[in-house]
Amino acid sequence: MAVLKWLSICLTLFCQGTAASKPCRWTQFRLGKLNDVSINLLSEMGGLFPLMCAEENVEQMFPEDLYKNTEGEDVSVVALEAMRYVEQLYNNSLTSVTWNKTKLNMFQNVIYRQVQNLELCVVGGVWESSGDGGSVTLKTYFNKLNTFLKEKEHSACAWEIVRKEIRENLVQFKKFIDSRVKP
Amino acid sequence: MKVGFALVLLWSLPITNVLAELPQPQNLTLLTLNTQYVLTWDWDQTTTGNSVTFTVEYMAKYKMKMKMKNWSRVCERTTRTLCDLTGSDLHYLGMYVLRVRASADGVNSHWVNKDFCPDIDASLGPPSRVELAPVGNLLDVTISDPLTSTQHSMKEHVLFLYYRILYWSRSDDPQGLKPKVLDSSNNLVTLPELEAWTWYCVMIQSRYDYYNKTSSYTEPQCMQTEGDTPYGQIFLYFLVSMMVCFLLVLLPSYTFFRFYRVLKNTFYPSIQLPAHIQEYLCDSSPGSDMPRLLTADSEAELCCDKLTICPEVVLLEIHVPPSLTAPPSELEQDSGRHIRQDSGDSGIYSTEGGSAQQGRSGGEPIRRDQEVDSWQTLEQVKMEEMGRESADERDLDEGVVDVCV
Numbered sequence: 001m002a003v004l005k006w007l008s009i010c011l012t013l014f015c016q017g018t019a020a021s022k023p024c025r026w027t028q029f030r031l032g033k034l035n036d037v038s039i040n041l042l043s044e045m046g047g048l049f050p051l052m053c054a055e056e057n058v059e060q061m062f063p064e065d066l067y068k069n070t071e072g073e074d075v076s077v078v079a080l081e082a083m084r085y086v087e088q089l090y091n092n093s094l095t096s097v098t099w100n101k102t103k104l105n106m107f108q109n110v111i112y113r114q115v116q117n118l119e120l121c122v123v124g125g126v127w128e129s130s131g132d133g134g135s136v137t138l139k140t141y142f143n144k145l146n147t148f149l150k151e152k153e154h155s156a157c158a159w160e161i162v163r164k165e166i167r168e169n170l171v172q173f174k175k176f177i178d179s180r181v182k183p
Numbered sequence: 184m185k186v187g188f189a190l191v192l193l194w195s196l197p198i199t200n201v202l203a204e205l206p207q208p209q210n211l212t213l214l215t216l217n218t219q220y221v222l223t224w225d226w227d228q229t230t231t232g233n234s235v236t237f238t239v240e241y242m243a244k245y246k247m248k249m250k251m252k253n254w255s256r257v258c259e260r261t262t263r264t265l266c267d268l269t270g271s272d273l274h275y276l277g278m279y280v281l282r283v284r285a286s287a288d289g290v291n292s293h294w295v296n297k298d299f300c301p302d303i304d305a306s307l308g309p310p311s312r313v314e315l316a317p318v319g320n321l322l323d324v325t326i327s328d329p330l331t332s333t334q335h336s337m338k339e340h341v342l343f344l345y346y347r348i349l350y351w352s353r354s355d356d357p358q359g360l361k362p363k364v365l366d367s368s369n370n371l372v373t374l375p376e377l378e379a380w381t382w383y384c385v386m387i388q389s390r391y392d393y394y395n396k397t398s399s400y401t402e403p404q405c406m407q408t409e410g411d412t413p414y415g416q417i418f419l420y421f422l423v424s425m426m427v428c429f430l431l432v433l434l435p436s437y438t439f440f441r442f443y444r445v446l447k448n449t450f451y452p453s454i455q456l457p458a459h460i461q462e463y464l465c466d467s468s469p470g471s472d473m474p475r476l477l478t479a480d481s482e483a484e485l486c487c488d489k490l491t492i493c494p495e496v497v498l499l500e501i502h503v504p505p506s507l508t509a510p511p512s513e514l515e516q517d518s519g520r521h522i523r524q525d526s527g528d529s530g531i532y533s534t535e536g537g538s539a540q541q542g543r544s545g546g547e548p549i550r551r552d553q554e555v556d557s558w559q560t561l562e563q564v565k566m567e568e569m570g571r572e573s574a575d576e577r578d579l580d581e582g583v584v585d586v587c588v
Contacts, residue, residue: 029393033342037276087245102272105243109277112245113300116278 024121027076031114032177035170038110042167045103049164053157061144062168066137067176075180078138080118082173085142086166087111092146093154099163205292206230208237208264208283213297215305218331218340220273223265224283224295235287236260241271244278244298260286269332275301275340307337307389309398310346315406320379322408324348324372329389329398341391343368350374353382353405362386379410 049057070078090108097104145162152158208224215221222239239261240254258266266283273279282294312327326346328336338344345368351359365372377383384405389398439446456464 025393029343034276091249106274106277108245109243109274112243113276113278 024076026117026121027079027177028181030117031075031079032174032181034110034114035174035177038107038114039167039170039174041103041107041110042163042170045099045107046097046160046163049160050157053160056152056157057161058148060165060168061148062141062165062172063137064172066141066169067172069137070176074122075177076118076121079173079177080115080122081138082169083111083114083118085138086169087115089142089145089149089162089166092149094159096154096156097159098156205235205285205287205290207292207295208285209295211281211283211295211297213299213304215301217305217308217329217337218269218275218301218333220268220299220301220305221265222268222281222283222297226264226285231287235285236262237264237266237283237285239266239268239281239283241268241273241279241281241299244280247280254282273299273301275305277301302340303394307341307344307391307396307398309389309401310387313385313387313401313404315385315404317406317409318373320408320410321377322350322374322383322385322406324374324385324387326370326372326387328370337389341396343393344389344391346372347388347390347397348372348374349386349388349400350383352378353384359384359386359403366390377408379408382407 067078087108090111094104145165149158149162206227208226210225212223213220214223224237226235226237237258237260238256239258240256242252242254246252255271257268257271268281278298278300280296281299282296284294285292308329310326310328311330312325314325316323316325328338328344331337331340345366348365348367349359349362350365351362356362365374374383374385382405384403386400386403388400390396455461
């Protein structure tokens with residue numbers, strides 16, 4: 001009886017352990033690839049940062065170690081949060097942007113797909129995650145961006161700054177995925 | 184009255200129903216291959232007859248949540264029950280919503296929607312080309328990727344595309360029922376562990392694991408492996424090359440060395456002519472007395488004047504001074520010659536006194552009336568003269584009558 005009890009405990013722990021360590025299929029195989037595509041689209045849709053917006057430029061708002069602080073959390077959860085925030089951000093008015101519309105639409109399409117598939121991955125699709133470090137920083141950061149955009153009345157230059165920020169964000173996100181997800 | 188009204192209403196309802204609403208297209212399906220997408224649907228022709236047209240539109244799925252939806256129209260009022268979306272720039276990784284409706288006589292049906300994501304739904308084509316090449320006793324398979332509608336490789340869109348290669352020996356397994364399997368994402372694959380000089384057949388399929396996409400197999404292609412060259416062939420090549428070498432190299436060399444002496448003596452003889460003979464043969468200066476048929480400059484140097492010889496006038500008396508009696512014109516012609524002749528004749532005096540009476544004391548026994556071979560005629564004349572008179576003074580240089588200066 002005791003042996004059986006121990007055995008069942010061990011099995012349960014083992015199963016949970018494997019479930020926790022192994023990310024879902026999307027995260028393992030598609031997340032990185034679609035993230036790369038997003039970064040490329042962001043770079044290609046507008047070219048270099050325009051000179052006329054240089055005076056409005058601010059310090060980078062994105063904290064470099066944002067994703068490093070999410071060690072304990074599930075990759076898929078962090079990914080889902082990040083992708084959702086980006087999607088929401090781009091729901092703002094895009095009328096003043098001068099970017100290539102095809103590439104912009106494609107970018108939004110890809111982010112949408114990331115969100116859809118990650119939602120299937122994350123059990124329950126919890127919006128507020130249990131962790132504190134990573135998600136709070138993410139939330140704060142994206143709130144800052146949203147406020148910034150609204151202040152500048154969604155001007156072209158404000159969007160250029162946002163584009164630069166999001167690109168840096170996704171590059172750090174790529175490093176985060178590469179470190180956490182082993183193919 | 185009321186009943187009648189009700190009846191009219193009842194009658195009209197079905198009619199208005201039919202007029203107001205057109206049935207929707209059914210069973211939207213997508214026929215796809217790589218990046219070629221064709222949307223088809225079913226339509227019941229019997230209900231409304233012929234003049235029905237269809238309109239197809241698409242939009243990115245993320246825009247569905249927005250208030251402002253802008254659908255892109257692809258096929259407008261087409262009479263066929265299909266629409267080609269290949270040229271619409273649908274991105275392979277994007278998620279789209281397609282919709283169709285029918286129109287007839289100004290009445291439109293409701294839209295029928297369908298989700299479409301090429302990454303998930305578009306089927307994969309087989310490799311565009313397969314080439315086999317024998318490499319020793321193995322086979323090299325060169326695989327060309329399936330192509331998009333713009334002739335680019337599908338690996339641009341499907342990153343983890345790989346190939347499944349089935350191969351079997353034609354002699355062991357003619358139908359290909361138990362093939363060996365090899366998976367590879369490379370475009371050049373070498374099939375391992377094959378037997379030499381055997382026919383093998385190959386079939387290839389493209390695969391994409393994440394969405395479980397597999398293409399159809401290519402047509403079986405067969406090729407024979409090669410192997411080590413058989414000993415008989417090696418020996419034959421050796422013999423042939425040996426014969427060629429013999430013919431081209433050894434035979435001429437042997438001939439050369441054998442007849443070296445003969446050749447040497449022909450072209451470079453060791454025995455030379457004595458020097459004076461050689462000189463004689465080779466001497467070509469004009470002063471030499473080597474007889475020759477034709478000298479080089481004989482024509483140029485030969486300068487003959489006309490010499491007239493009159494054989495009939497022969498004087499016995501020969502006087503030394505020619506200037507007294509000789510006709511001046513003739514004398515002056517050949518002064519050089521004159522001198523010589525006269526000097527030759529100077530030693531000869533006629534002993535007959537009587538001949539002096541003849542008066543012809545011309546120093547010129549010989550008159551030049553004719554153009555003759557002067558040398559010979561002169562010689563003859565002199566000899567006659569000499570014979571008649573004393574031969575004491577005969578140190579005439581008779582042989583030399585230099586008529587040619």
